[in-house]
Amino acid sequence: MADKIVTLTVNPAIDKSTKFSGLVAEQKIRCENPHFDAGGGGVNVSKAIARLGGKSEAIFTAGGPSGELLQDLLKKEAIDYQVIKTKNWTRENFIAVDSLTNAQYRFGMPGAVILPEEANGILKLIEQLSPTYLVASGSLSEGLGDDFYEKVAAVSRKIGSKLIIDTSGEPLQKAIDEGVYLLKPNLGELAKLVGSNVLEIDQVDEAAREIIAKGGCEIVVVSLGPQGAVLVSKDICEHIPAPSVQKKSTVGAGDSMVGGMVWALSQGKSLQEMLRWGVACGSAATMNEGTQLFKKEDAERLFGWLNSYGEKYGKKA
Secondary structure, eight states, X not given: OOOOEEEEESSOEEEEEEEESOOOTTSOOOBOOOEEXXXXXXXXXXXXXXXXXXXXXXXXXXXXXXXXXXXXXXXXXXXXXXXXXXXXXXXXXXXXXXXXXXXXXXXXXXXXXXXXHHHHHHHHHHHHHOOSEEEEESOOOTTSOTTHHHHHHHHHHHHTOEEEEEOOHHHHHHHHHHOOSEEOOBHHHHHHHTTOSOOOGGGHHHXXXXXXXXXXXXXXXXXXXXXXXXXXXXXOEEEEOOOOOOOSOOTTHHHHHHHHHHHHHHTTOOHHHHHHHHHHHHHHHTTSSTTOOOOHXXXXXXXXXXXXHHHHTTOOO
């Protein structure tokens, strides 16, 4: 039986995407009919897990008509969820692609203020659900201090859940001060965590092991974008290149990567297989337009390619 996965999104969004032809200042831009998706880090992770045939329970804040739309969109995708109702409305984001240049414009709106009693409700629900894997992903809404993910980490430790965190800045630093199971920084975020202005790829291993040695986490997966990713644990260091694909959109690629990894973990797969599923799902997501994440068949094909690459170069999963 697969392990229980819960995803946490404290700053979800309605992602509205469209296309237009030619960006001209101070002129009315004619857009195609918009497409609406449920968005936000943890929500996208749950959607990614569902695409692989897995199950998770998404918990998120939701308020106002946009919050109702968010729930309706998840119902259509048959994703289990629980909502922490908020007084303030759920935010909306806007993504537009210029069909003449294929340039993508992404407009992210700030999250509504989360009230103290709503924040406490989030922590209580996590403790009540007591998952095997808890994925905390995305930015924090106003009203939640930089230490909120640190509080989530403390609850996870208390109930024995393995916390996988994907965020940035001070909230990430405070979370690893408490200790998490797995973190997924990019190269710039990893540099900040070890007090460096910049890191080269050949310095990733040492920087990640520094965090692990201090008790910040057990596993670090460093996202390198088109260069793939690096997995570092106490005993493993492995770099997997990203497959060459025709990129249409990078929206949701990071969340797809996390979804692939946590799904693999829940299925009892090795850390090396986990990394390959993550890179496969993240790469597959870039092959689709807008906010559509990835297609299962694309992820499976890319995973097969990555496995062949690993066997060729002696990196068995």
